[in-house]
Amino acid sequence: MKELMLGNEAIARGAYEAGVKHIISYPGTPSTEITEFASKYKEIFCQWSVNEKVSFETAFGASLMGDRAMTCLKHVGLNVAADSLFTAAYTGVNAGLVIVCADDPGMYSSQNEQDSRQIARAAHVPVLEPSDAGEAKDMVLKAFEISEEYDTPVMLRITTRLAHQRSLVELCDRQEVPSKEYTKNPAKYVMMPGMARKRHIVVEDRERRLSDAVNTLSLNRMEIRDSDIGIISAGAVYEYVKEVMPNASLLKLGISYPIPKEIIKEFASRVKKLYVIEELEPVIETEIAAMGIEVMGKCLTGLQGELSPEKLCEIFKGEKQEVKASNLPMRPPVLCPGCPHRASFYALKKLKLTVFGDIGCYTLGTLAPLSSMDASLCMGASIGMLLGAYLAKGKDFSKKAVAVIGDSTFLHSGIQPLVSAVSLNAAITVVILDNRITAMTGHQPNPSTGKDIYGNDIPEVNIEKLCLAIGARVNTVNPMEVEDFTSLLKEELNYDGVSVIVAKYPCALLPNQRKPAIKVENCRNCKLCLNIGCPAILPGENGVTVDSTLCNGCGLCATICPFGSFKMEGK
Amino acid sequence: MKYDMILSGVGGQGTLLAAKILASLAVQAELDVKLSEIHGMAQRGGSVITHVRMGENVHAPVISLGSADFVLAFEWLEALRAAPYLKENGVLIASNQKIMPITVITGSGEYPDYVHDALLIDALKLANKAGNARCVNTVMLGALSCYLPFSEEAWAKSFKECIKPQFLDVNTRAYKLGRQYMKEAQNI
Numbered sequence: 001m002k003e004l005m006l007g008n009e010a011i012a013r014g015a016y017e018a019g020v021k022h023i024i025s026y027p028g029t030p031s032t033e034i035t036e037f038a039s040k041y042k043e044i045f046c047q048w049s050v051n052e053k054v055s056f057e058t059a060f061g062a063s064l065m066g067d068r069a070m071t072c073l074k075h076v077g078l079n080v081a082a083d084s085l086f087t088a089a090y091t092g093v094n095a096g097l098v099i100v101c102a103d104d105p106g107m108y109s110s111q112n113e114q115d116s117r118q119i120a121r122a123a124h125v126p127v128l129e130p131s132d133a134g135e136a137k138d139m140v141l142k143a144f145e146i147s148e149e150y151d152t153p154v155m156l157r158i159t160t161r162l163a164h165q166r167s168l169v170e171l172c173d174r175q176e177v178p179s180k181e182y183t184k185n186p187a188k189y190v191m192m193p194g195m196a197r198k199r200h201i202v203v204e205d206r207e208r209r210l211s212d213a214v215n216t217l218s219l220n221r222m223e224i225r226d227s228d229i230g231i232i233s234a235g236a237v238y239e240y241v242k243e244v245m246p247n248a249s250l251l252k253l254g255i256s257y258p259i260p261k262e263i264i265k266e267f268a269s270r271v272k273k274l275y276v277i278e279e280l281e282p283v284i285e286t287e288i289a290a291m292g293i294e295v296m297g298k299c300l301t302g303l304q305g306e307l308s309p310e311k312l313c314e315i316f317k318g319e320k321q322e323v324k325a326s327n328l329p330m331r332p333p334v335l336c337p338g339c340p341h342r343a344s345f346y347a348l349k350k351l352k353l354t355v356f357g358d359i360g361c362y363t364l365g366t367l368a369p370l371s372s373m374d375a376s377l378c379m380g381a382s383i384g385m386l387l388g389a390y391l392a393k394g395k396d397f398s399k400k401a402v403a404v405i406g407d408s409t410f411l412h413s414g415i416q417p418l419v420s421a422v423s424l425n426a427a428i429t430v431v432i433l434d435n436r437i438t439a440m441t442g443h444q445p446n447p448s449t450g451k452d453i454y455g456n457d458i459p460e461v462n463i464e465k466l467c468l469a470i471g472a473r474v475n476t477v478n479p480m481e482v483e484d485f486t487s488l489l490k491e492e493l494n495y496d497g498v499s500v501i502v503a504k505y506p507c508a509l510l511p512n513q514r515k516p517a518i519k520v521e522n523c524r525n526c527k528l529c530l531n532i533g534c535p536a537i538l539p540g541e542n543g544v545t546v547d548s549t550l551c552n553g554c555g556l557c558a559t560i561c562p563f564g565s566f567k568m569e570g571k
Numbered sequence: 572m573k574y575d576m577i578l579s580g581v582g583g584q585g586t587l588l589a590a591k592i593l594a595s596l597a598v599q600a601e602l603d604v605k606l607s608e609i610h611g612m613a614q615r616g617g618s619v620i621t622h623v624r625m626g627e628n629v630h631a632p633v634i635s636l637g638s639a640d641f642v643l644a645f646e647w648l649e650a651l652r653a654a655p656y657l658k659e660n661g662v663l664i665a666s667n668q669k670i671m672p673i674t675v676i677t678g679s680g681e682y683p684d685y686v687h688d689a690l691l692i693d694a695l696k697l698a699n700k701a702g703n704a705r706c707v708n709t710v711m712l713g714a715l716s717c718y719l720p721f722s723e724e725a726w727a728k729s730f731k732e733c734i735k736p737q738f739l740d741v742n743t744r745a746y747k748l749g750r751q752y753m754k755e756a757q758n759i
Binding site: 030335 | 581582590591594595598603604605606607608609610615616617618629630631632633635636637648649651652655670671672673674675676677678679680681682683704
């Protein structure tokens, strides 16, 4: 039976069919839906972990005990898990262990455009790259076979266009894979130098065997047609190549690391001109060039952004689609109407603070008119950056600066820098924007939410008590009460130590957060309310109006309007 | 039968559901079909574009500029933004609804006027008439249905497959209003 599935849904289906028992992940666009879909299969236990390193290690532990396990993350999440991954490549696995890593060419929802295949290669972990949803499902099964046959973690590398495409998938039954026996084996699983030196030899030997084997795997496929042009590709872009160059000879790599050298030599000998079409870094191209084969790739495609059929048309056919420069106003994403972060940033901006930011919806506080953020790097970086600013510029500066970090991001990797700050007795103020959920990726519960992925109640990690235990001074405030929040900020900024302000108010998109829309009466058109950048407040010649389909009734506009022109129902 | 369609709008307007309904029609007609969607950051009230491709054999999940048969836009500014995807003689069907982007609200951009070569429809009014302002997407599908060869039964089946039972009636009403409007306006 064929079913139309999202790429990520197909990967979850693949895990189900492969007899996977555990999927432990941390949300990150574009990988999030894999674990969400997998949680609908009662045969698979799924958990939103605290971060990617812990999720990988949890999956690794399950594999060690003999159950097939998987972790799904985005490219930058792989960096967090990399420490464990590099050494797991030495220990190998017991039952199969697969990492699904979603890269984001074009950066639809990411802070960089790194190519995860390079990390897999550096860790000596094989990489499979599916081209559509159906193949993604099949490749999950193949990845587990390779993982067990070669005793290694395996990466299934996808990109945004694979994760978020829908295509037809042929469904099969689940194969129940019996748990493997665990036998104590410190020479294999305890990586002290003496053991690790021997395991490094095993890693090299495994890679040699795999390098031979990939030449006979059906995952790598030659399609010989016209001999003038030969194009090697992998992943979602294979389908673009096939569309634009239906008559060219193609070599589709299902495994892009290690590359099948014998097949590549043969393919190169059968075509006059050889190209590699791959997104992001020249991973395949560099290896082919190192074999002494003449090949072109990145000099034509460049490193940046995602490829597209029209870009390939331009490269191979010289047909350039002329698009008139658009003068249409941009529509960047914005904080939703009713978002508590808007109130927080309004207060921070009024105090003219330097703001070290973090990763989440609140990164949108960077954009006009809130224009609040000075720097944002990666998950958990805000507190460390503020600490560095304190060291460099002293407390006169740090008393006019804050770090802002979300609840989920704080638990992900904000705890350690807070510990570091306390041990320096730094004069810094950290604002935890606690909206009770991991919002940006689509409302996954986190350890402070008190719910698991299935909606069951679980023990709630108390952020305030956690920060107190670390040794910070802790206050909780409702950021929608702008005056309270502002006066607390002023007080805490003067404190000669580590202060944590938990700005607690639920995400506007959570159930029951919507109140009746605000009404405007006798607006004097001072335009002060336009400074909060609420998409529901519209400017007009005779004063502002409120779009009642967008307004969530939060009342922030009523709080800041000096003339009381915004009326909340019942007030 | 081969159709390349772009659905464009503002995050939260329901382009994904509309695309799923179109894909389900393709599956019923035993066509190959691929969709490409935008999730995550771009959904926070930003521009969203969904590609819908159906035919005997579909490779790329994305449509090239200048090659779409239809652009179905749920908002006027997003209609203009997606218009370059249209092929020559391609059809632009757009809701006349204007949702101000933050750049216009803060005065750094100007909202564009209507142009004449689009088939405009007051989808928000019709959605409200059907009983729910959130049914703009199914009003638009109704308008598009006048140009596609799928039977009324096939549309009904896909609606039933893709829409939660409690919202099926209101969406079916919205679809019918959109279809009726386009038939009368264009003499189809």
